[in-house]
Amino acid sequence: MVGLPPITRSKKVLRRWVIETLRCLEIKPRKKLSQVFLVDPKPLFLITYALREQNVDKVVEIGAGLGTLTTYVAEIAKPQKILAIEIDWRFVPILSSIQREYGQIDIVIGDALNILPSLRGFTTVVGNLPYHITSDLLIAIGRSDIVTAIVTVQYEVGERLVASPGSENYGKLTVFIRSLFNVEKLAVVPRTAFSPMPEVDSVILVLRRVRPYDETMSNLEKVTKCLFSYKRKLLYKALLNCLGDTARECLTKLGDVDWNRIRVFETEPELFLKIVRTCVENQ
Template sequence: MNPSEVAAILSELGAAPAKSRGQNFLVDDRVADRQIEYAELSPQDTVLEVGPGLGMLTGRLADKVEKVVAIETDAKLAAYLADHLPSNVELIEGDALAVEFPRFDRFVSNLPYSISSPIMFKLLEHSFDKGVVMLQKEFADRLVARPDTDDYSRLTVNVYYRAECRLLEKVPRSRFWPVPKVDSAIVELVPRAPPFHVIDEKLFFRLTEALFQNRRKKIGTVLRMRSIITAEQKVRLPYMDLRVEALSPEQIGELANSIVELRMG
């Protein structure tokens, strides 16, 4: 599907790419074919796709697996898909952030830029075998970032705790229509058991969020400011004079466990 074909279909639908939703349509069949290869699909798989657009990936997925569940929030695109997709595609018209995800084996999507972060957090609450996701390159860089880099973030730590993440390839912006201002990247996600133990996951995620919201402040200052610890507890905890960007995910987990143990006495 080339840019002229996409533009013609949208015109016929009386639709236009929504900048507010980050709608940029993949127009390179070779990239879509590689995404299918990366997904390593099995005939019995159920695949979840968020933001199918005009079905560039959806049809390819349907040819390979038992069932595809595609969630599309745009009513005009959903109507088009309903008329053009095979019978093994279940189309859900709705907001993927509000819709309850069904059971699925693999997640294959070109995610709209505007919902990438919340969808990733929602995705990792579910059990599945593998994800192959097209994301904004800058967002993808955050997923695989190392400590002591600008891209290292709450997202990095939370995803690392839930899954192995690997950047598969960079996709130039010219492969989309309309042409976005940034490049994209295809990322592989493979869920796994956490690589380190935390006593209280709720505290671990709360701690991670608080520290990265104040990443330029020393850890001890943030924990006191957020009333996570007392002044007396501060002197008994590690890493208080460091900033969060200097800590590995494992060290953040260690800190969370130390806080729990202090509270338990």
């Protein structure tokens, strides 16, 4: 008989439960799904306490897995509704046991990338995002109605999201997310906090929405996709390549920009938004 995830501050207790539960359920983690499991309770408490501060009624969890975070959220943050999304049917037995204990949990077996666009009434998401689709999930969260996201991502992705213009990690994902959210780095999670141990460290991020996803943001995605294919070119040359004659007509309307110096990867998110509004939407 598999017990429920323990609410504990002991690494030893949590690690033993994870290993024993995987053995009892005869589950071997699948690399293609980036399946790793937290065996250190500290990140679980950090995520849960950050969530509790939001005082929200409904929460979506991406990648429920063994239901460890699900249980901590239900027991400590106590939202009225938790929608736990898990793609792997092998976790249904343990998730169903947790659901019987905590009546506010609904389980959905499916792909979060397909479910997020159709969600209504949920404004907060938590989860340890699978490494192989982290960027896709962040984009899906950005395009959704989600207002707050408290998520664990691989360290390199976290660095991209907090990168400054002109740095090596600055790219179109940075611009997209930072145009929509304030990004806070909550804590670094060492690779030893997971079993099986991944090859990289992770970081817990808190994303707080500052603007909705709208037509301007949709246009921003298209424009930056093209512009960042010329990442190190001067911005005005990249604009000419991406927008053609439209760029020539609108460059003078963009105000005090040093066109002979600024390159694509040195451009602030706000200037990209201004380019979209001036050169795409007002033509």
